[in-house]
Amino acid sequence: MSDNASDPTLLNVENLTVRFAVKRGGGWGQRSYLYAVDDISFTVRRGETLAIVGESGSGKTTAALAVARLVEAYEGCVEIGGTDFLNLQNEELRQARAKVQFIFQDPYSSLNPRLRAEAIVREPLDSLNSVPPAERQAIVDRLFREVGLRPEQQRLFPHQFSGGQRQRIGIARALSTQPDLIICDEPVSALDVAVQAQILNLLRKLQTNFGLTYLFISHDLGVVQHMCDSIAVMYMGRIVEYADRLSLFNNPLHPYTAALLSAVPSVDRKRREQTKRILIPGDPPDPINPPKGCRFANRCPVAQNTCRESQPPLREITGGHQVACHLVGDDGVSPMKELATEEA
Amino acid sequence: MSSDTMNKPASPPEEVVKARHPAAEAWEMFRRNHAAMAALIVLSIITLVAIFGPIFWPADPFEMVWAPFSPPGEEGYVLGTDYLGRDLLIMLIHGARVSIVIGLAAAFVSIVIGVTVGALAGFYRGWVEEVLMRFTEFFQVLPTLLFSMVIVALFGASLPMITFAIGVVSWTAVARITRAEFMRIRELEFVMASRASGTKNLRLIFGVILPNALPPIIVQAALMVGSAILFEAGLSFLGLTDPNVVSWGQIIGSNRQYILDASYTVTIPGVAIFVTVLAISLVGDGLNDALNPKLRQR
Amino acid sequence: MEPLLKVENLRIELTTRDGIAPVIDNLSLELNAGESLSFVGESGCGKSMTALGIMGLLPDKIGRIASGSIIFNGEDLTKASDARLREIRGNDISMIFQEPMTSLNPVYTIGEQIAEVLRRHQNLSASAAWSKAIDLLDAVRIPNPKARVSDYPHQMSGGQRQRVMIAIALACEPKILIADEPTTALDVTVQAQIFDLLRDLGRETGTAIILITHDMGAVAEMADRMIVMYAGRKAEEGPVEQIIDHPRHPYTKGLISCVPHLMATLTDERPELTEVGGIVPGLKEFGRDACLFASRCDRVDDKCLSARPPEMAFDNQQFAACWHAKEV
Numbered sequence: 001m002s003d004n005a006s007d008p009t010l011l012n013v014e015n016l017t018v019r020f021a022v023k024r025g026g027g028w029g030q031r032s033y034l035y036a037v038d039d040i041s042f043t044v045r046r047g048e049t050l051a052i053v054g055e056s057g058s059g060k061t062t063a064a065l066a067v068a069r070l071v072e073a074y075e076g077c078v079e080i081g082g083t084d085f086l087n088l089q090n091e092e093l094r095q096a097r098a099k100v101q102f103i104f105q106d107p108y109s110s111l112n113p114r115l116r117a118e119a120i121v122r123e124p125l126d127s128l129n130s131v132p133p134a135e136r137q138a139i140v141d142r143l144f145r146e147v148g149l150r151p152e153q154q155r156l157f158p159h160q161f162s163g164g165q166r167q168r169i170g171i172a173r174a175l176s177t178q179p180d181l182i183i184c185d186e187p188v189s190a191l192d193v194a195v196q197a198q199i200l201n202l203l204r205k206l207q208t209n210f211g212l213t214y215l216f217i218s219h220d221l222g223v224v225q226h227m228c229d230s231i232a233v234m235y236m237g238r239i240v241e242y243a244d245r246l247s248l249f250n251n252p253l254h255p256y257t258a259a260l261l262s263a264v265p266s267v268d269r270k271r272r273e274q275t276k277r278i279l280i281p282g283d284p285p286d287p288i289n290p291p292k293g294c295r296f297a298n299r300c301p302v303a304q305n306t307c308r309e310s311q312p313p314l315r316e317i318t319g320g321h322q323v324a325c326h327l328v329g330d331d332g333v334s335p336m337k338e339l340a341t342e343e344a
Numbered sequence: 345m346s347s348d349t350m351n352k353p354a355s356p357p358e359e360v361v362k363a364r365h366p367a368a369e370a371w372e373m374f375r376r377n378h379a380a381m382a383a384l385i386v387l388s389i390i391t392l393v394a395i396f397g398p399i400f401w402p403a404d405p406f407e408m409v410w411a412p413f414s415p416p417g418e419e420g421y422v423l424g425t426d427y428l429g430r431d432l433l434i435m436l437i438h439g440a441r442v443s444i445v446i447g448l449a450a451a452f453v454s455i456v457i458g459v460t461v462g463a464l465a466g467f468y469r470g471w472v473e474e475v476l477m478r479f480t481e482f483f484q485v486l487p488t489l490l491f492s493m494v495i496v497a498l499f500g501a502s503l504p505m506i507t508f509a510i511g512v513v514s515w516t517a518v519a520r521i522t523r524a525e526f527m528r529i530r531e532l533e534f535v536m537a538s539r540a541s542g543t544k545n546l547r548l549i550f551g552v553i554l555p556n557a558l559p560p561i562i563v564q565a566a567l568m569v570g571s572a573i574l575f576e577a578g579l580s581f582l583g584l585t586d587p588n589v590v591s592w593g594q595i596i597g598s599n600r601q602y603i604l605d606a607s608y609t610v611t612i613p614g615v616a617i618f619v620t621v622l623a624i625s626l627v628g629d630g631l632n633d634a635l636n637p638k639l640r641q642r
Numbered sequence: 643m644e645p646l647l648k649v650e651n652l653r654i655e656l657t658t659r660d661g662i663a664p665v666i667d668n669l670s671l672e673l674n675a676g677e678s679l680s681f682v683g684e685s686g687c688g689k690s691m692t693a694l695g696i697m698g699l700l701p702d703k704i705g706r707i708a709s710g711s712i713i714f715n716g717e718d719l720t721k722a723s724d725a726r727l728r729e730i731r732g733n734d735i736s737m738i739f740q741e742p743m744t745s746l747n748p749v750y751t752i753g754e755q756i757a758e759v760l761r762r763h764q765n766l767s768a769s770a771a772w773s774k775a776i777d778l779l780d781a782v783r784i785p786n787p788k789a790r791v792s793d794y795p796h797q798m799s800g801g802q803r804q805r806v807m808i809a810i811a812l813a814c815e816p817k818i819l820i821a822d823e824p825t826t827a828l829d830v831t832v833q834a835q836i837f838d839l840l841r842d843l844g845r846e847t848g849t850a851i852i853l854i855t856h857d858m859g860a861v862a863e864m865a866d867r868m869i870v871m872y873a874g875r876k877a878e879e880g881p882v883e884q885i886i887d888h889p890r891h892p893y894t895k896g897l898i899s900c901v902p903h904l905m906a907t908l909t910d911e912r913p914e915l916t917e918v919g920g921i922v923p924g925l926k927e928f929g930r931d932a933c934l935f936a937s938r939c940d941r942v943d944d945k946c947l948s949a950r951p952p953e954m955a956f957d958n959q960q961f962a963a964c965w966h967a968k969e970v
Contacts, residue, residue, distance in 0.1 A: 055829035056800075070536055094542035102540045110533035113366060114555045120534075124541030157366060162921050170537075177541060192684040193856055194918035197900035201914055219830065222859075226902030226912055249908040263834035265859030267886050267898060270906040272862065279838060280831055282785070283799045 007082065010213045011044040011067070011181055016076035018059070018066045022288060034288050036062040038237035039076075041314075044181070049207070049214040051224040053260075054234035057284060063234070064183045064217050068100045069093065081180050098128050101174035105186035107166035111158040118144075118154035121172045128177060143172040147202060164195035171202065175210075185217045200227060221264050225249055233257050236284055236295040239314055243321040251334070253323040256280070256296045258336040278336065294326070302327060302335045373634040380630020383623040390620055394444045397437035405438040405590045406430060413606045426595070426609045427602050435590050436616055442591040443573050443617070446507050447624075450572035451565050453511025458518025459554070459561060465519070466526025467549050473523075480519045488513040489578065496584045503586050510575045514568060521564055525557035559635035566628035570621040577617055592617050644716070645672040646817060646850055647696070652710035654688075654695050654874075656925070657703075663925040664708070665691050667874045673850050675817065678841075680853040680865035680882070682897065686922050688874040689854045693820045697737055698727035715817070733763050736811040738804070740823040745807055746795040752779075752806045753791035759813045778809040782839060801832035808839065815847060822854045837864055858898050862886060870894045873923050873934040876953070880960030890954070890962035890970050893918070893935050933965065941966045 018037040037059045044050040052060040065071040067078050069085065078085045080099055088096050101124075104110035111120055118140050125136045144151060147168040158166060167187065174182050187203065188196040200223065206212055218224050224231060231248045233241040233256065241254040252258045259278040266272055280299040285291055291298065293308040300307065306326050314324040317332045327335035374380060403409075408429040409421070416424040416432075423432035465476040492509035499505045529535060530553060538552050577593025579585060585594050592613040599609035654666035666688050673679050681689035694700050696712055698719060712719040714735070719727065731737075739745050747755060756778055757771035766774065772791070779787035782805040795803055804824060811819055821840065825833035841864065844851050853864050861868050861882055868885060870878040870893065878891040889895040896918035920938035927934060933946040945965050954967040964970065 055831060065536075068540055070539055094544070097540055097542040100540070102537060104533035104537065106533055110537060112534040112538075112552060112556070123538065123543070127538070127541050127543040127547075157364065159366070160364065164921070173537065173541075192922075193858075194684060194896060194900050195921070197915040197917045198919070200902070201917060204914070221830070222902045222904050225904060225908060226915070246908055246910065249904070259831060261904070263831045264904050265833075265837070265857065265863040266904050267858050267862045268903060268905045269862075269883065269886075271904060274906050277834060277838070279835060281835070283801065 008045045009043050010046045010081055011050075011215065012077075012079040013043070013067060014041045014077045014079075016040050016063065016066060016078065017074045018062050018071060019074045032288050035237050035290075036287075037066060037073075040232075040234070040237075040239045042232050042239070042242060044213055044215060046180075046213055047207070047211045048229040049216050049227055051216040051218060051228035051231045052234055053218055053221060053224050053231060055219060055260075057236065057287065058234040059237040060217050060219075060234050061185055064102075064185055064215060067215065068102055068183055069097075070102070095128060095130070098124070098130065098177035099180045101177060101179040101182050103167075103170050103174050103182060103184045103187045106190050107163045107170060108158075108190075110170050111166055113158050115157075116154065117149075117156050117158070117161070117169050120158070120169055121154075121176055124173060124177045130177075139176060140172075143175055146175065146206070147172045162195075163191050164198055167191065167195075167199050168202070171199075171206070175206070179212075181213050181215060183215045183217070186219070187216075188223060189218070189220060196223070203227070221249075221261060233260070236287060236290060238295065238324065239322075240296065240325070241321075241323045242314065243323075247319075247321045251321075251332070252336075253317065253321065253328045253332065253334045254296075254325050255300050255302055255327075255334070255336050258334060259301075294324075370634040374630050377630040377633060379626050380633075383626035383630070386619065387623040387627060390440060390623070391444065393437060394440035398441060401434055401437055403431070403434050405435040413602070413609075415606075416608055416612075423612055424606075424608055426599050427606070432595070432609065432612055435595055436592070436613060439590045439592045439595055439613065440616070442503070442589050443576060443593065443620070444569075446503065446510070446576045446591065447569040447573040449507040450510035450514070450575070451568040453508060454515035454518055454568060454572075455561065455565050457511065458515035459522050461515070462519040462522025462524075463526055463549055463554060463557075466523035467530060467545075467553065469527075476519075477523070480516050483513070484516045486513065488575075492575070492579065493582070493584055496579065501584055501586050503589060506576060506579060506585065510572050510579075514571065514575070518561065518564055518568070521560050522557060525560060526553055529553045529556050559631075562635065563628050563632045566631055567625055570624035570628070573617060573621055573624075646675045646677075646715065647671075647673040648711075648713040649692075649696070650711050650713070652692070652695065652712065653708040654691055654700065654705060655708045656691075656701075656705050658925055660926055663928045665705070665874045665925070665928065666695060667928065669710075669874075669876055671869060671876070671879070673818065673852065675850055676844070676848045677867065678844060678851040678853065678865045680855060680861040680868040681871055682855060682858065682861055682868055683871035683877075684856060684897075684922055686873075687871040689871045690822055691874075692871070693737065693822055693852065693854055696818075697731055697735060697820065698722070698724075699731075699737075729763075732759060732816070733814045734816055735818045735820065736814070736816040737820040737822065738807045738811050738824050740826050743800065743803065743827070746803055748795050751792050751794055752798070756791075756806070756810050756813060759810055763814045774813075775809075778813060779806070781812070781843070782806070782809045783835075784809075799832075800828055801835060804828060804832075804836055805839070808836075808843070812843065812847070812849070816849060818850045818852065819844075820852045820854070823856070824853075825860070826855075833860075840864070858886070858901060859903060870897065874928050875934065875950075876961075876963060877935065878960070878962045878964075879953075880956075880958065884958050884960055890956065890960055890967040891935075891964045892939050892941055892966070892970055894962075895970060896938075933963075935964075941969070 016037055017035065017039050019033040019035045021031045022034050040063060042050060052063060054060045062071060066073045073086055083096060121140050121143055122136050125131050141151060144154060149165065149168055188199050191199060207214065216228055228245055230244045232239045235256050241257045252261055259280045262275050262278045278301060282299050285298055293310055294312050297303040297307040312324045312326045314322050316322050317328060409431045410419055410425045410429050412425060412427050412429040414421060414425045416422060421431055426432055461476050461480060465473040492513050495509040496506055535552060538548060576591060577596065580591055580593030581597040583597060595613040596610050603610045649669060649671045652666055652669045653664055655662050656665045669692060681692060683689050695707060700706060707720050753772060753775045756775035760766045760771040760774055776787045776791050779791055784790050784802060784805055825836050840851060855861060865882050868882050869876055870891065872893050878885060878894045885894060886898060889898060896916060899916040900918055902915060918938055923934050931950050932948060933951050936942045936946040951963045951965045953961045953963045955961050
């Protein structure tokens with residue numbers, strides 16, 4: 001793996017698809033499939049952060065779980081540091097898991113309530129057995145310092161910590177195997193706002209200190225804007241827009257991205273005055289029988305007949321800014337621009 | 345609770361939080377439940393009698409000591425004698441041991457079968473679950489009393505066989521509870537975290553998930569000891585018991601013809617069973633409250 | 643003009659394992675008809691408890707109003723009987739909750755649940771209640787209300803269920819609608835729809851809205867005035883714009899700046915977020931005669947630790963309970 005260290009790309013995901021069998025009324029044993037993640041591709045460079053954003057049911061968490069092989073992918077390829085992660089088996093897979101770690105959303109259910117904090121942080125080391133047992137305590141000591149917990153807190157049980165402190169334990173656990181990639185699944189959305197800042201700052205400090213690479217799953221665009229270098233927006237299992245941070249936030253091309261951004265309430269008066277709220281009515285269509293055209297078409301304020309007939313592919317517009325919408329011109333003008341000016 | 349960061353020199357000195365094991369908190373909670381505590385004391389006394397009674401009163405419970413049907417108190421026989429003139433007190437003390445041992449052993453048998461089946465079904469899901477749950481349902485629909493009578497009738501009325509028979513007909517509830525707990529806990533994030541760090545399946549099942557699934561299983565086990573004692577009494581009453589060993593149910597069974605003439609011969613062991621089972625279920629209830637994290641929070 | 647709701651020196655006590663804690667400590671506030679007021683704060687600051695106190699829904703035996711008054715339309719709710727409170731709830735003051743998944747009864751259709759409220763409070767006939775239920779669903783913008791009225795809750799999405807809850811809350815045209823984190827469980831595009839709906843309904847019906855939230859952005863979008871709560875006490879009160887522009891309490895300041903907000907234009911700069919160190923004090927601390935924010939505040943001095951700060955008034959109707967409010 002070490003000969004790949006010079007390659008700037010750490011994570012390369014191609015055509016990842018995850019489907020779940022669902023039982024529906026009708027014939028006995030008849031199965032339909034829900035494509036939770038439908039043919040998505042993205043890459044993350046070493047030391048950078050990619051955010052996958054989307055609302056509930058968009059498939060963002062499933063995509064993350066599939067990358068870490070906590071959910072089996074149906075199709076596609078996940079390369080981490082040059083290793084084909086999806087084709088590893090048994091012992092090879094077990095050892096490779098050290099390279100991908102997870103930070104979970106819920107600080108209450110993500111720690112085993114029966115273990116002391118030190119045992120929780122040490123668990124991955126014990127499972128992988130790659131470090132001699134005598135050295136493990138020293139690693140745990142160092143990690144506790146690193147995430148801002150006191151050494152005597154190692155002996156406590158999870159329920160004796162506050163939410164923020166629990167999340168710190170979760171971060172220490174994720175760091176224990178010296179992973180290349182850390183997947184953060186909504187790491188702060190269960191925390192109080194004042195504590196969120198502490199955890200976000202900690203995550204950024206750790207990234208600078210250790211050159212960590214994050215795959216950041218979130219629905220909170222404010223947090224994403226603060227944490228990430230590039231962003232993939234998902235809607236019903238597909239990536240609808242994929243761009244670097246500045247392009248996406250300052251020039252959203254896909255109507256869904258534009259609506260999503262405009263829906264975020266802000267304390268900035270200037271932003272409130274400038275941004276016209278784009279209300280998207282209704283709900284996403286049935287994910288088991290998605291429409292044959294663009295999946296956003298039924299809620300899209302500018303949808304046309306082509307949108308309902310064929311599914312738009314994700315294509316590059318300018319300098320890495322990708323979008324899956326028939327109506328975005330090659331010059332990179334969002335169809336929403338017209339809407340905003342028409343009404344003004 | 346202590347403070348989140350240490351970068352505030354102005355904050356008051358850190359409270360020293362002692363590491364408290366979850367079990368210690370559960371005990372704390374249990375102690376507040378007066379009914380359960382009283383039941384626990386009663387149960388402890390019964391258990392002590394069952395363990396040490398036969399050592400202090402080593403008399404043979406089957407020996408005829410006095411005239412049959414002497415009511416309690418006569419001639420120093422505190423609880424009187426039965427239809428064969430045997431000392432009921434001695435029988436009760438010796439029978440306690442057998443009844444409680446059968447209760448515990450039968451509960452143990454059903455926990456072992458139930459937890460194994462439930463854990464595997466709940467962890468692996470898919471076809472493993474289908475097969476195991478159909479198997480469980482098969483046992484669930486058998487008429488329990490008839491089935492255990494068949495086992496005892498076929499293989500003989502020895503204590504181990506009676507215990508086994510009771511265990512085999514009562515494990516399905518444990519399997520269902522365990523499966524439900526496993527299905528819930530396996531999706532929790534700390535189990536995901538364990539998987540993400542390469543923990544092997546066997547350790548996931550028994551080292552990570554099972555300890556967290558224990559509370560409802562423990563409660564069920566406690567209740568099952570009580571129902572196993574009742575079940576044994578029922579079998580004994582029907583005469584399906586080891587005639588060489590005295591148990592509470594057997595005392596009732598053997599005296600049942602005289603229930604009208606010497607009602608105390610049936611009432612006294614009946615009360616013993618009633619008190620024991622009631623105490624066990626009160627303790628089980630207390631455990632339920634103490635181990636239920638929802639009630640303990642805040 | 644007399645305000646619609648006037649809370650004076652309200653003290654709500656909660657009995658805990660460690661004794662009695664004042665979870666609401668000397669809170670006063672006013673709400674005018676048609677106004678939209680927001681309670682902001684972290685979990686455990688007492689924002690929901692205030693709402694439950696106003697509704698007369700404090701947890702039995704554990705919580706009680708120890709002193710103070712809640713004057714609604716000239717009537718003191720702290721002295722009202724249970725029967726009278728039941729009448730007021732639903733008719734004059736109603737509430738919607740955070741979790742639209744569990745606040746509806748799954749075995750009745752939504753039409754039955756709305757009609758039930760109408761029949762109980764307004765003595766409408768069954769058919770009149772049913773047709774009003776359809777009107778209400780239309781008012782909360784559920785498409786095709788005639789058909790959806792016989793749906794069961796599980797047939798609706800989270801956003802639609804919250805709309806149904808709003809329809810039930812508005813059924814009797816209340817004077818006050820209390821919304822306790824109404825959109826926390828919902829997606830942001832759905833949140834925008836719900837906010838839009840609440841704003842329009844407030845304007846059309848003149849219902850005053852109390853929005854309870856932790857999200858400063860939501861406050862900025864929704865409310866005219868806000869009250870920042872901390873550890874059961876009012877930290878700051880005033881017009882929303884004024885407070886966001888110039889918070890006078892260090893806690894308010896922290897609450898605003900610790901969140902990475904979306905700004906008008908994004909730049910490459912990403913400064914570290916301001917942290918409000920430490921955590922909320924435990925219930926044991928609540929009654930103390932000191933500033934309860936002191937342990938997390940960087941302006942703390944001896945005065946803050948020894949005496950509870952009074953509410954400092956500013957010209958623009960802003961109030962801040964901080965010894966250093968003038969300097970912040």
